[in-house]
Amino acid sequence: MRSSVIHRIGIGTDLHRLEAGRRLVLGGVEIAFEKGLAGHSDADVVLHALIDALSGAAGLPDIGEQFPDTDAAYRGADSGKLLAESMQRVRGLGYDVVNVDVVIHAERPKLSPHKDAIRRRVAELLSVAVEQVSIKAKTNEGQDAVGRGEAIAATVVAGLTLREAKTA
Numbered sequence: 001m002r003s004s005v006i007h008r009i010g011i012g013t014d015l016h017r018l019e020a021g022r023r024l025v026l027g028g029v030e031i032a033f034e035k036g037l038a039g040h041s042d043a044d045v046v047l048h049a050l051i052d053a054l055s056g057a058a059g060l061p062d063i064g065e066q067f068p069d070t071d072a073a074y075r076g077a078d079s080g081k082l083l084a085e086s087m088q089r090v091r092g093l094g095y096d097v098v099n100v101d102v103v104i105h106a107e108r109p110k111l112s113p114h115k116d117a118i119r120r121r122v123a124e125l126l127s128v129a130v131e132q133v134s135i136k137a138k139t140n141e142g143q144d145a146v147g148r149g150e151a152i153a154a155t156v157v158a159g160l161t162l163r164e165a166k167t168a
């Protein structure tokens, strides 16, 4: 009997509008800023893109199908809880996280002082080592909605490995 390792890769993206009077939560970390992201839940674009990347890698439905925004249960929801629920499904299928690579697209606020806290929080939420998480921040050079500071977006790639995959 030899064991074979099965790797799966998933991608997720998300974008939310910036609005006055909302909290700004990115990767489970609240960031002091004059605006926050609008949405049904806490509108954490990083965790939403992360859920889609992990779910995609595991062959699960997208975040909208897993947590419908028509469901009052998810109004103002902590996206960390949605991620935990989603991760339970991913792990239930036998997958473990190899790594997640996150790009946050934001003109403002400046994210470099927050990248480390976001990295640590995402690792904690996934129960993985910080070395398995990468957080990058990019501006959009003043172009498009993100560049004009009207929205923040995220792109995430996630790698999973199937536990105890064995072939005879």
Ligand code: MG
Binding pocket: 014, 015, 016, 039, 043, 044, 045, 048
């Ligand atoms: Mg979203």
